[in-house]
Each structure stands twice: as C-alpha cells, then as structure tokens.
Amino acid sequence: xxxxxxxxxxxxxxxxxxxxxxxxxxxxxxxxxxxxxxxxxxxxxxxxxxxxxxxxxxxxxxxxxxxxxxxxxxxxxxxxxxxxxxxxxxxxxxxxxxxxxxxxxxxxxxxxxxxxxxxxxxxxxxxxxxxxxxxxxxxxxxxxxxxxxxxxxxxxxxxxxxxxxxxxxxxxxxxxxxxxxxxxxxxxxxxxxxxxxxxxxxxxxxxxxxxxxxxxxxxxxxxxxxxxxxxxxxxxxxxxxxxxxxxxxxxxxxxxxxxxxxxxxxxxxxxxxxxxxxxxxxxxxxxxxxxxxxxxxxxxxxxxxxxxxxxxxxxxxxxxxxxxxxx
Amino acid sequence: xxxxxxxxxxxxxxxxxxxxxxxxxxxxxxxxxxxxxxxxxxxxxxxxxxxxxxxxxxxxxxxxxxxxxxxxxxxxxxxxxxxxxxxxxxxxxxxxxxxxxxxxxxxx
Numbered sequence: 001x002x003x004x005x006x007x008x009x010x011x012x013x014x015x016x017x018x019x020x021x022x023x024x025x026x027x028x029x030x031x032x033x034x035x036x037x038x039x040x041x042x043x044x045x046x047x048x049x050x051x052x053x054x055x056x057x058x059x060x061x062x063x064x065x066x067x068x069x070x071x072x073x074x075x076x077x078x079x080x081x082x083x084x085x086x087x088x089x090x091x092x093x094x095x096x097x098x099x100x101x102x103x104x105x106x107x108x109x110x111x112x113x114x115x116x117x118x119x120x121x122x123x124x125x126x127x128x129x130x131x132x133x134x135x136x137x138x139x140x141x142x143x144x145x146x147x148x149x150x151x152x153x154x155x156x157x158x159x160x161x162x163x164x165x166x167x168x169x170x171x172x173x174x175x176x177x178x179x180x181x182x183x184x185x186x187x188x189x190x191x192x193x194x195x196x197x198x199x200x201x202x203x204x205x206x207x208x209x210x211x212x213x214x215x216x217x218x219x220x221x222x223x224x225x226x227x228x229x230x231x232x233x234x235x236x237x238x239x240x241x242x243x244x245x246x247x248x249x250x251x252x253x254x255x256x257x258x259x260x261x262x263x264x265x266x267x268x269x270x271x272x273x274x275x276x277x278x279x280x281x282x283x284x285x286x287x288x289x290x291x292x293x294x295x296x297x298x299x300x301x302x303x304x305x306x307x308x309x310x311x312x313x314x315x316x317x318x319x320x321x322x323x324x325x326x327x
Numbered sequence: 328x329x330x331x332x333x334x335x336x337x338x339x340x341x342x343x344x345x346x347x348x349x350x351x352x353x354x355x356x357x358x359x360x361x362x363x364x365x366x367x368x369x370x371x372x373x374x375x376x377x378x379x380x381x382x383x384x385x386x387x388x389x390x391x392x393x394x395x396x397x398x399x400x401x402x403x404x405x406x407x408x409x410x411x412x413x414x415x416x417x418x419x420x421x422x423x424x425x426x427x428x429x430x431x432x433x434x435x
Contacts, residue, residue, distance in 0.1 A: 186334075
C-alpha cells in the first residue's frame, strides 16, 4: 500500500500545534466539503483530509504516526513495522484487516460527505484498524443507512425492480463480528421522483444493544433523459413542428413516457409556445403533466420550388416579424 | 448467478410521511437538542404525534443530513448550519432555473 503524508494533506508542518492542525483542517474542509464545494474531486479530497485529521487530532494516533519517521514520502510503498502500535492507546489491527470494513458500502455510492472510518484508506486501516462495524451503533439502536439509487426516467414512470447487495454485520457464535452479504430484490413503485426517499423497513444494520434493526433509506436520483427534462413530477419535451402545422393547426403524434399520444396543435400558435398534456408526467397523487414546447423548424430553401414558395410569401404576405419590437 | 435471498417492497416516502424524531436523529447523526434548535429556527417543522412523541416530516431528511454533516465536519453550530443549508438550497434552485433557461435558449 502507499504511504500517506497526513501533514502534507493538511498543509501543516510536522511541528504544527493541535490548534494549527484544527485551523488547517477547518479551512480545507470549508473549501472541499462535498455539500458546499464546486471543486473537482471535492469528495475524494475531503475524505483524504478527514483521514489525515482523524490521525493528527488524536494525541496517541499522531504520536504513533510520527514514530514512523519523517523519511516517508507520499505514495511510497509501505508496510507497517512489526512492533507497530505498541504502547499507544488505540486498537491497532493487523494489515489488511480493515479491507472488509472498507468495502462495506450498501446499494451504490455512500451518502456523500461524511467519511466514516470504513471509508478511509488501506494505509489508515493497516495502522489504526477499520473500527468494528458495530462501533458507531453502540448504544444508539440500529444504525440506519442511507444510499443513493440511480433510476432512469422510464423506470421512474413504470416502476422498476433493483437487485441490491446489502452487507450486514452479524454476530458469530464466538462473539466476533462478520460482514455477511445478502442479495435482495427491491420493487420500486411507479412515480418515484428526484430526491425522493424509499424506505426498506428493517433492512438497516442491527443494533448492538439488542434493539431492532434500523431501516435502510434509498434516495432516488433520476438520470438525465435524452429528450425529456424533469421538474418535480412534470416533464417537458421540446417538439419540432413545421410552420404550417403551427399556423394552420394540426394533429400530431407526441412521445410521452407512456408511449405516443395524439395531440392537437391549435392554429395561430408561435414557436416556443408550451402545450400541456394533463397527467402525462410521472404518476402520483396528483400525477405530473407533460409540457410540449413547440419549436418551429423552417424548411430549407434548397430547391427552386422551395425558394419560389418563400418568395411568394415575401411578395404576398404583408408580414413584419419585428412590428412589435421597440425601434 | 445471483441468488436473491429476499424480495422487499419499497415504501416511497412523500409529503404525508413522518419519521420519529429519535430515528431522524440517528439517520442524520444529530442530537435531539440540535434538532429542536433547528425546529425553532424554522429548518424543520415537527409535530407531536402523542404527548411527548415528536415526529419530523420524512421530506426533511436530506436537508437534515446536510445540516448534520456541516455541523460535524465544519464545526458550525445549528444556527450556522441552518443558514448554510438555506443558502445552499436557494443556490440549487437558482442553478436549476438557470439550467432550464439555458436549455430553452439553446432551443432557439
């Protein structure tokens, strides 16, 4: 594994005081916190600095880390020394023991910003352990989980099913804790929209104190669609029309999430006009609507006949498109 | 071959769903005192389902999770996190409107 220079990550000298370390962390955290930052790789940077701060803010961990010496360079191949951690008050675990804990992610990406110890690097785990999966739940009932789930707009419209691999810490007969994966199939009802929460009752981590299992929450994220844009439950579609369809009115087949529907374009419309197809958005109480924004596409004047028609309009229609513009 | 061990029915939380304040505290890793302060600041509107039993709207969970993270990670207090989250939401709303307008402008 690669060595991590925690001082370099926080941009402080090795001799920095606890206050200087705290100030440096706070300053960087404000800049890279994934909830507020627009910096590229903010989440990765933030986790890295949380890991560094986790070590450097703790007197014992910092002292043990400093014991490794100052000759290590960031990124250099590293193995913890055999006598690692003796005499310090934290529970060191053998190299590699943190790997299972680090892999403990449920149902896709984690809920964003806050790195728990299991999110820390292999380097951290090899030195300071990954913590037990029950550690944070201790005395607080079941620890619930919150993960993001990506759903296509069509799937949100029709409802969908997802296979998720959930990892649950289970207590073995000898008292040790083991992470066991189990695969579940979740049917997601039609009409889920952006940011909505889906609760899977009793699927969170069990409580260390014998309390009931917590719930697992999935936060729906609707993936951008090729033609439809989503706003709440409403969808908008930009729909190309010929000038005569707008001028004279027409019946056209318009795509909707539920399949094409016949729509009447009233005569005398203008490009950019929005028509509403009631109830054709995402299902719900009430269901969303579909807005069809008309966009005139002019036929190209690329043949003698087409040119003649445009010339005829110019000659015979007394039309000034800028008549209402301020002059 | 994936072996599915269980089929779960999902419950989609919406406007009418409530989560017990204690459960919300666990989910957002906030203490009850902070949640009460956030309620007093207008960040979340609790209801008393039974005497002494407080519930919070399920729709407030994403917002409270951000508040929890800001408080823990940046060391701000409830009032500061409340201000930040309200500004962040206003910013997201403006960005979303901007995207819609840019899309419309691109269509012309």
